[in-house]
Amino acid sequence: MIMSFIGKSFGGVATLLILGSSYAFAQDAGVYTEAQATAGRAVYAASCAGCHRPNLVGGGDAPPLVGAGIMSAWGDHPIAELYAAIVNSMPPGAAGSLSDEQYTNVMAFLLQANGAKAGTNPYTKTATFRFGNVATGAGGPGGGEGGGASAAASPYAPKGLTVNGSVKDYVDVTDEMLTHPPDGDWLMYRRIYQGWSYSPLKQINTSNIKQLQLKWAWSMNEGGASEVTPIVHAGVIFLSNTSNTVQALNARTGELIWENRMGPVSKVSYGATRSLGLYGGNVYVATTDAKLHALDARTGKVVWESVIDVPPKGETGGVIIIHGKVLVGMMGCDNYSATNCFISAYDAKTGARDWIFHTTALEGEPGGDTWNGLPNLNRGGGDTWIAGTYDPDLNTTYWGVAQTKPWMRASRKSGDASTLYSTSTLALDPDTGKLKWYFQHMPGESFDLDEAFERVLIDHGGQKTLMTIGKPGILWKLDRVTGKFLSLKETIFQNVFSGVDEKTGVLTYRQDILDQKTGQWLSSCPGPEGGHNWMAVSYNQPTDLMIIPLSQSCVMMQGHDVDMKLGGGGTAASQKFFFTPGTHRNMGKLAAYRTSDMKEIWSWQQRSPFLTAALSSAGGVAFIGDFDRVFKAVDVKTGKILWQTRLGNTVQGYPVTFSLDGKQYIAVASGLGGGSPVRKPSMMLDEVHRPVTGNQLYVFGLPD
Amino acid sequence: LYRSIVEHKRAHSAKWRRRTLGVADENEASVSLTGGIVFANLARASGRLFDDESLSFYKMASIKISALASVDRRERHAASSQTACAGMGGISMLRRSFFMGAAVVLLLTTPVLAAGQAFMAELDPVPFDASNRAKVINAEGTVSAVLDGNTLRISGNFSKLTSPATDASLRLSAAMGVPGDAIGKLSVAHDKEGTISGSVALNDAQVAALKKQSLYIRIDSEKAPDGHLQGWLEPKGK
Numbered sequence A: 001m002i003m004s005f006i007g008k009s010f011g012g013v014a015t016l017l018i019l020g021s022s023y024a025f026a027q028d029a030g031v032y033t034e035a036q037a038t039a040g041r042a043v044y045a046a047s048c049a050g051c052h053r054p055n056l057v058g059g060g061d062a063p064p065l066v067g068a069g070i071m072s073a074w075g076d077h078p079i080a081e082l083y084a085a086i087v088n089s090m091p092p093g094a095a096g097s098l099s100d101e102q103y104t105n106v107m108a109f110l111l112q113a114n115g116a117k118a119g120t121n122p123y124t125k126t127a128t129f130r131f132g133n134v135a136t137g138a139g140g141p142g143g144g145e146g147g148g149a150s151a152a153a154s155p156y157a158p159k160g161l162t163v164n165g166s167v168k169d170y171v172d173v174t175d176e177m178l179t180h181p182p183d184g185d186w187l188m189y190r191r192i193y194q195g196w197s198y199s200p201l202k203q204i205n206t207s208n209i210k211q212l213q214l215k216w217a218w219s220m221n222e223g224g225a226s227e228v229t230p231i232v233h234a235g236v237i238f239l240s241n242t243s244n245t246v247q248a249l250n251a252r253t254g255e256l257i258w259e260n261r262m263g264p265v266s267k268v269s270y271g272a273t274r275s276l277g278l279y280g281g282n283v284y285v286a287t288t289d290a291k292l293h294a295l296d297a298r299t300g301k302v303v304w305e306s307v308i309d310v311p312p313k314g315e316t317g318g319v320i321i322i323h324g325k326v327l328v329g330m331m332g333c334d335n336y337s338a339t340n341c342f343i344s345a346y347d348a349k350t351g352a353r354d355w356i357f358h359t360t361a362l363e364g365e366p367g368g369d370t371w372n373g374l375p376n377l378n379r380g381g382g383d384t385w386i387a388g389t390y391d392p393d394l395n396t397t398y399w400g401v402a403q404t405k406p407w408m409r410a411s412r413k414s415g416d417a418s419t420l421y422s423t424s425t426l427a428l429d430p431d432t433g434k435l436k437w438y439f440q441h442m443p444g445e446s447f448d449l450d451e452a453f454e455r456v457l458i459d460h461g462g463q464k465t466l467m468t469i470g471k472p473g474i475l476w477k478l479d480r481v482t483g484k485f486l487s488l489k490e491t492i493f494q495n496v497f498s499g500v501d502e503k504t505g506v507l508t509y510r511q512d513i514l515d516q517k518t519g520q521w522l523s524s525c526p527g528p529e530g531g532h533n534w535m536a537v538s539y540n541q542p543t544d545l546m547i548i549p550l551s552q553s554c555v556m557m558q559g560h561d562v563d564m565k566l567g568g569g570g571t572a573a574s575q576k577f578f579f580t581p582g583t584h585r586n587m588g589k590l591a592a593y594r595t596s597d598m599k600e601i602w603s604w605q606q607r608s609p610f611l612t613a614a615l616s617s618a619g620g621v622a623f624i625g626d627f628d629r630v631f632k633a634v635d636v637k638t639g640k641i642l643w644q645t646r647l648g649n650t651v652q653g654y655p656v657t658f659s660l661d662g663k664q665y666i667a668v669a670s671g672l673g674g675g676s677p678v679r680k681p682s683m684m685l686d687e688v689h690r691p692v693t694g695n696q697l698y699v700f701g702l703p704d
Numbered sequence B: 001l002y003r004s005i006v007e008h009k010r011a012h013s014a015k016w017r018r019r020t021l022g023v024a025d026e027n028e029a030s031v032s033l034t035g036g037i038v039f040a041n042l043a044r045a046s047g048r049l050f051d052d053e054s055l056s057f058y059k060m061a062s063i064k065i066s067a068l069a070s071v072d073r074r075e076r077h078a079a080s081s082q083t084a085c086a087g088m089g090g091i092s093m094l095r096r097s098f099f100m101g102a103a104v105v106l107l108l109t110t111p112v113l114a115a116g117q118a119f120m121a122e123l124d125p126v127p128f129d130a131s132n133r134a135k136v137i138n139a140e141g142t143v144s145a146v147l148d149g150n151t152l153r154i155s156g157n158f159s160k161l162t163s164p165a166t167d168a169s170l171r172l173s174a175a176m177g178v179p180g181d182a183i184g185k186l187s188v189a190h191d192k193e194g195t196i197s198g199s200v201a202l203n204d205a206q207v208a209a210l211k212k213q214s215l216y217i218r219i220d221s222e223k224a225p226d227g228h229l230q231g232w233l234e235p236k237g238k
Helices: A002-029 A034-047 A068-074 A079-089 A100-113 A175-179 A676-684 B002-021 B081-086 B093-114 B204-211
Strands: A160-163 A213-219 A231-233 A236-241 A245-250 A256-261 A277-279 A282-286 A291-296 A302-307 A319-322 A325-328 A342-347 A353-358 A389-391 A396-400 A424-428 A435-440 A456-460 A463-469 A474-479 A485-490 A497-500 A507-509 A521-524 A538-540 A545-551 A554-559 A573-578 A588-594 A599-606 A615-617 A621-625 A630-635 A641-646 A656-660 A663-670 A696-701 B028-034 B063-068 B117-125 B140-148 B151-159 B165-172 B181-188 B194-201 B215-221 B229-232
Touching: A034 A100, A068 A079, A079 A100, A231 A277, A231 A656, A245 A282, A277 A319, A282 A319, A291 A325, A319 A389, A389 A456, A538 A615, A545 A621, A573 A676, A615 A656, A621 A663, B117 B151, B117 B215, B140 B229, B151 B165, B151 B215, B165 B194, B181 B215, B204 B215
Parallel strands: none
Antiparallel strands: A160 A256, A213 A696, A231 A236, A236 A245, A245 A256, A277 A282, A282 A291, A291 A302, A319 A325, A325 A342, A342 A353, A389 A396, A396 A424, A424 A435, A456 A463, A463 A474, A474 A485, A497 A507, A521 A554, A538 A545, A545 A588, A554 A573, A588 A599, A615 A621, A621 A630, A630 A641, A656 A663, A663 A696, B028 B063, B117 B140, B117 B229, B140 B151, B151 B194, B165 B181, B165 B215, B181 B194, B215 B229
């Protein structure tokens, strides 16, 4: 017995010695070379850092590639699996497009960034060792804050006012015009303060829509993500391009009048600048590097520039201008920051900051006790992806707030806490930034299911309501005077909530979500694509129909442990994708709901999801564009497709309509980049092939 | 044999269907044999034999015969062996015997199956990321099931697997779309395309789960041993 025990022990020790020596050998010999890591750093900077961030901490849909995040996701896996995953999916939209040498060099860089030793043996794609056997997650020369690939030089690009010109007969935009816009103009994001994306123009209608034809097109900046809203006033289209470039185009001819390239050059494949603002004689643009700029609308020259915060924070959701104040939200609040996430307001004339409202309630403030005792530093998230709406009568602006970061409550250690003001509707006084009321749609959310999108203001008789729909695909109706819940409607299949109380608005999470642990895979239908995402609804006022672009996809999500330090956090989750059961793999759904009684009037599904907002008009036509490049016009009342055409790439952004010289036009963009709404169909729709370029503006009209 | 039937079917499909089964509508039926023992299950139309027009029957085998067959609502009682074989003049005796066997079993099983509640599932790829996407993305299949008392009879087909199927199971989940544990093993063709079938006795809780769309089918394969296809059972016609 004793001998047997000794024998077993000896055997065990011998095994340990053998394993230990091979581990030590691997450590001593190194598993890549310095030269590979150096070359990999450059590849990473050019092809990966845009999403995974220069310091590899990840962001948005891009998981962390350094520290606890990558160790919990890949530490136990053979490195060949990580290599295969990267080759098969990266860079986004161009998987496998790098050479073997470039991929292996990136792997060497990742090993270095996670503390693995360099040596004389090069890393090869056939290597089989476990990532966690050689890497610790501790930042090596390539990892850690500021030690990443940020030093890589940006490609050459001109900056500043690159095309000089002048808009003739420009008419300053007044408060009255913002409140009651001219029929032919599109002065702000969703056209009017109430966020309808509805135009009273009716020259283009159900009887002549089949005659719609292309009038002109304009190639926009490539690189980065494009989800543009063309802003139209005084015969000019103001266009936000990637790399924070603003252009003024003659709306009649498509001629470029002026161009200001503010930079920096976009390397991020998400975070498109969705809209601009007009007020007085200025164009206002909030940029991806967290600055707010006022440009002279006539010339494009910079009037003033104000710093909102510092990158990786930025702003892409556009602005809303109320009473001479420019209100702007914030994105990029994934990683732990000393300044947290906030909405802020600036004087339209000077750029001076007027007020600030933190969207993650801070310690000692109202709502600050809803974070399970986490310090302010660890109160991540609370981004505002779309500019708010405004009720002039109530003098109240309404904003949606995104989820807490990290996505999963087990990662962020928030327990069952609600983490205000995540996934909430905020009602703010635009003059002071004071909170009037809030309504939290999903306390303690866990799957990147934002309720961060458009708040649409609709009156039903004497009742002033606010309607919104987010990623869970639940259409909410609130009293916008008090914030009281009125009703809800589920628009797509969901499995996150085991209970949805239509009388109280209370949602009950599935039990395994409440019991979650890091490293555990959990199902979420829908997943981060939504439901409903940034592709905003249109409220067709004459029919009382809200036309809603919807998506159908599910994920399995695995939360990771995170570094609870400055710059740590992140979204911190891995995802696997699957089709929503029972949908015949149709990812796109377009539906119309009558807002008075929340009844679905019509809907249809298709394989590709929609990548534009909806637009509708008094002509009884609604417009929508999809991932597979098809731009459609449908009958508002029936949903019947009346006209369609195919564009150069994914129809992406916010279509608008305007009129000039008595003629109505439709402007819509194609575009690339984007987060979950693009990443999911890119992975799931095997038959859809998209060009690698294609940010473009198209203007359609009836025959002359 | 399979090819000859298919070719014959393509050449004479409409006429053949009418003559063979006395029907006009199309629905796919696949028939197969194992060891000479005929085994049939209703497929897509299982359990709604008397309230819908479609009919399909399956038999387990290494030899598979696929044919287009359908039974019109008015004529489905006439889909007897006599009727089925009456129009088979151009087909060999062997093939004729297959259909006779299938039809006989069909007659035996029809009264029982007709009384059950019908479910169906479309089979989609299991959750995937970049590491396993290529293995599973194009696989597909459909499953029908009939609940008779507490017995769930399951049949279906699958195709476009990248490696031969190895296992199939009925599984219980917390909700549609949530993975769960196996509660019954199903027979599956060890091929990249083929059929699955089987019967599972459910307890009351599992029956309740079925009606809440919390039971699902999973097919595993050599390259995807933890799942290649999955599909949640939903009431037919939902």
